[in-house]
Amino acid sequence: MAGYRTTVLRHKRTPAVLGGAPAFSAPIYVTRPRLPNESDLFDLIRGLLRSRWLTNDGALVRALEERLRSRLGAGFCAAICNGTTALQVALRSLGIDGEVITTPFTFPATVHAITWMGLTPVFCDIDPASYNIDADAIDAAATGRSRAVLPVHVFGNPCDVNAIERVTARHGLRTVYDCAHAFGVSYRGRPITDWGDLSILSLHATKLFHTVEGGAIVGRTAALLERVALLRNFGIVNEEEVRGIGINGKLSELHAAMGLAMLPSIDDEIAQRRQLTERYLQRIDGIPGIRLQRFPVDMVRNYAYFTIEVDTDAFGLSRDQLHKALRAENIMVRKYFSPLASANHTYRDLPTADPSYLPNAHRLSTRILSLPLYGDLQLDDVDRIIDAVLALQAAASGVRRTVSTGQ
Numbered sequence: 301m302a303g304y305r306t307t308v309l310r311h312k313r314t315p316a317v318l319g320g321a322p323a324f325s326a327p328i329y330v331t332r333p334r335l336p337n338e339s340d341l342f343d344l345i346r347g348l349l350r351s352r353w354l355t356n357d358g359a360l361v362r363a364l365e366e367r368l369r370s371r372l373g374a375g376f377c378a379a380i381c382n383g384t385t386a387l388q389v390a391l392r393s394l395g396i397d398g399e400v401i402t403t404p405f406t407f408p409a410t411v412h413a414i415t416w417m418g419l420t421p422v423f424c425d426i427d428p429a430s431y432n433i434d435a436d437a438i439d440a441a442a443t444g445r446s447r448a449v450l451p452v453h454v455f456g457n458p459c460d461v462n463a464i465e466r467v468t469a470r471h472g473l474r475t476v477y478d479c480a481h482a483f484g485v486s487y488r489g490r491p492i493t494d495w496g497d498l499s500i501l502s503l504h505a506t507k508l509f510h511t512v513e514g515g516a517i518v519g520r521t522a523a524l525l526e527r528v529a530l531l532r533n534f535g536i537v538n539e540e541e542v543r544g545i546g547i548n549g550k551l552s553e554l555h556a557a558m559g560l561a562m563l564p565s566i567d568d569e570i571a572q573r574r575q576l577t578e579r580y581l582q583r584i585d586g587i588p589g590i591r592l593q594r595f596p597v598d599m600v601r602n603y604a605y606f607t608i609e610v611d612t613d614a615f616g617l618s619r620d621q622l623h624k625a626l627r628a629e630n631i632m633v634r635k636y637f638s639p640l641a642s643a644n645h646t647y648r649d650l651p652t653a654d655p656s657y658l659p660n661a662h663r664l665s666t667r668i669l670s671l672p673l674y675g676d677l678q679l680d681d682v683d684r685i686i687d688a689v690l691a692l693q694a695a696a697s698g699v700r701r702t703v704s705t706g707q
């Protein structure tokens with residue numbers, strides 16, 4: 301009862317955009333990087349300094365690769381300096397040329413990696429419930445010039461991998477999955493990286509599991525591992541021979557130390573996020589105008605993100621008005637992924653970037669909002685965030701007049 305009273309009183313607070321005190325006195329970011337046990341990290345770094353082996357096929361990178369391979373249930377896991385380079389190396393290791401079919405609802409890196417490789421992105425619309433690329437749209441977009449598909453498991457939600465497998469088999473396409481958000485996710489009893497030719501991970505500081513900057517390519521066959529390992533190290537076979545156009549895609553020993561020190565606590569991070577997500581779900585249930593991404597039941601989630609969709613008419617404020625008003629409360633919500641990757645001026649003149657061809661992605665990009673979620677966020681913080689949302693909804697007409705964005 302006491303909790304209920306507190307909640308009711310909090311709804312009555314005046315929003316910061318209308319002159320009230322902000323809900324938080326300091327910014328609550330959309331995410332915070334997990335930090336490892338300091339003594340574990342410093343032990344690893346002391347060993348690294350003693351060894352004077354700092355990068356280039358070092359012991360810590362090898363240890364991290366093996367630990368990740370085993371944790372992810374993969375055939376191999378090759379560490380790369382970041383997720384973007386991992387995408388580039390993955391595409392080159394499969395010998396992709398021509399067109400690559402991908403989603404507009406992603407971080408810019410997915411599409412930039414295609415273009416940096418001299419390949420042409422072809423956009424497809426998404427499924428409005430899962431936010432992932434629509435397999436039927438891939439089928440319709442595939443032409444004789446298509447060589448590969450690059451789907452993203454958006455916010456850790458598995459793509460319709462079986463349908464994509466059928467479409468790629470029919471058109472003879474390779475598949476690289478962008479698993480940047482999907483560390484540790486499994487689907488239908490299998491690790492998510494089981495599907496496709498290769499999957500890439502981002503191990504950036506903003507990710508569930510991270511090495512500060514970092515990435516990885518995950519796959520199954522020894523032949524592909526050999527190719528990936530060659531290409532991430534300039535193509536150097538030995539002191540006498542360099543084969544293919546490699547790149548410097550190596551992860552350093554210092555980054556690997558961070559990952560090794562972090563890995564033992566990653567299940568705690570997931571459990572904490574799960575609890576916070578459940579609290580968000582309880583508190584959001586029944587708020588008019590808020591919809592959620594749909595996850596399949598036969599998966600194990602990693603709780604990488606918590607996003608909402610804002611329906612302007614039913615909620616009373618547009619996503620952009622809510623975004624602005626929550627930031628005034630020191631709640632640093634983000635619009636992942638708006639603008640769409642296809643809206644970048646480099647891509648927007650492509651025929652498949654036309655908004656009329658991507659209606660679901662365009663609609664979602666005007667509605668999506670990521671709320672704060674990270675392991676040491678408190679349940680009370682979640683309550684205060686949702687109280688702030690409710691207070692803004694209760695004061696919607698005043699907020700609409702005050703917040704300048706008309707969208």
Ligand code: T4K
Nearest residue numbers: 329331332333382383384407409410480502503504505506
């Ligand atoms: N594919 C997909 C689908 C991706 O989402 C990404 C990256 C990639 C590929 C490429 O992977 P990488 O090459 O990055 O490995 C962030 C990340 O930089 C980016 O890795 C990530 N996706 C994307 C979704 O989010 P920003 O520009 O939003 O980050 P930033 O600096 O605004 O950070 C977000 C919040 O995190 C900050 O407001 C505060 C907090 N933060 C951040 C950092 C870096 C901290 O508290 N401490 C920190 O050190 O892109």
